[in-house]
Amino acid sequence: MHYHLTAILLLLSFPFCKAQSSLGEKRISESTNVEYLVSLPKGYQTDGNGSAMILFLHGGDGSNTKHHPKKYAAEAGIEMDFMVVAPKCASGCNWSSFNFDALLTEVTDQFNVDKERIYVTGYSYGGYGTWSAISRHPQWFAAAVPIAGGGNTDVVCNAKNVAVWAFHGDKDSVTSYTQSKRLIEKLQTCEAKAKLETFEGADHWIWPAIYKDQRLYDWLSKQTNTQSH
Numbered sequence: 001m002h003y004h005l006t007a008i009l010l011l012l013s014f015p016f017c018k019a020q021s022s023l024g025e026k027r028i029s030e031s032t033n034v035e036y037l038v039s040l041p042k043g044y045q046t047d048g049n050g051s052a053m054i055l056f057l058h059g060g061d062g063s064n065t066k067h068h069p070k071k072y073a074a075e076a077g078i079e080m081d082f083m084v085v086a087p088k089c090a091s092g093c094n095w096s097s098f099n100f101d102a103l104l105t106e107v108t109d110q111f112n113v114d115k116e117r118i119y120v121t122g123y124s125y126g127g128y129g130t131w132s133a134i135s136r137h138p139q140w141f142a143a144a145v146p147i148a149g150g151g152n153t154d155v156v157c158n159a160k161n162v163a164v165w166a167f168h169g170d171k172d173s174v175t176s177y178t179q180s181k182r183l184i185e186k187l188q189t190c191e192a193k194a195k196l197e198t199f200e201g202a203d204h205w206i207w208p209a210i211y212k213d214q215r216l217y218d219w220l221s222k223q224t225n226t227q228s229h
Contacts, residue, residue: 023068024084031102036087038111039070041080050114052221055104056086057095057122057129064088067123072211080217083113095122095129100137116224121145123207124175131183134159142225145216147207148172150179157190163223164194167210169202 024039044051058064064086065071073080085107089095108115120141122130127149134144135155143163164187168180180196187194199206210216 022074023065023070024086029087029103029106031106032087032099034087034089034093034103035064036085036103037064037068038107039084039086040111041083043081044083044112046112048112050112050117051083052081052117053083053085053107053111053113053119054080054220055100055118055120055133056084057120057126057133058086058089059122059124059126062088062090067207067211069121069211072208073217076212076214078212078214078217081221082119082217083111089129095125096132098129098132100133100140104137104140116226117142117221118225119143119145119220119223121147122149123147124149124204127175131156134162134164138162139227140225143220143223145210145220146180146183147210148175148180148204150175151183153182153186156183156186157192160187160190160192161225161227162192164192165216165219166194166196167199167206168196169199169204169206171201172204174204 024037026035026037028035041051056069068086070080070084087103118140120130120133127146128151130144130146131149131151134141135158138159138161141162145165147167166180166184168177170177184194184196
């Protein structure tokens with residue numbers, strides 16, 4: 001019995017807790033009443049130049065930690081120079097009607113964020129959320145990375161000033177590849193800076209490879225928002 005108790009205590013002291021805490025401090029938004037994680041970059045300062053920020057939207061699994069970009073970046077040996085805010089859209093919450101304006105106003109009031117370098121990304125259901133966020137609140141974002149998602153082509157040109165790099169597998173059995181294709185084509189007719197990277201032969205679950213790719217973070221770092229608040 002003593003041996004088993006010791007083993008359990010050792011397991012509990014190992015990386016799960018550390019991994020959880022490394023993804024940020026848990027907070028409750030005063031404006032939207034949603035829980036979110038906020039992770040600050042290594043060089044974060046409370047004054048001077050603000051930090052670039054990634055808003056991360058989880059998928060239909062409902063977890064804002066399971067596929068967190070910072071987790072995958074760490075696995076790839078990438079040190080992210082971004083603040084990451086990861087809201088949890090639980091019961092009664094929907095990315096398509098989520099009040100991104102209220103959450104981002106609150107976060108940028110509380111933290112030293114460079115408002116010209118706010119980015120949004122999400123996978124699957126969060127990919128839909130990413131398209132929704134830039135279509136409804138484009139003024140906040142310098143760039144967006146929707147993964148295996150979809151959206152409304154009728155309103156997507158609202159986001160013509162947001163740089164978009166979409167990713168989708170052309171054999172996606174959950175969200176049709178044509179969703180991303182149509183949205184990007186529509187943005188291109190609006191003369192937006194938009195591109196689609198196709199994962200040939202790939203099904204739905206492509207985001208781990210994307211969040212482990214240094215190219216993504218290098219590209220985001222180059223995008224700035226001249227329409228920012």
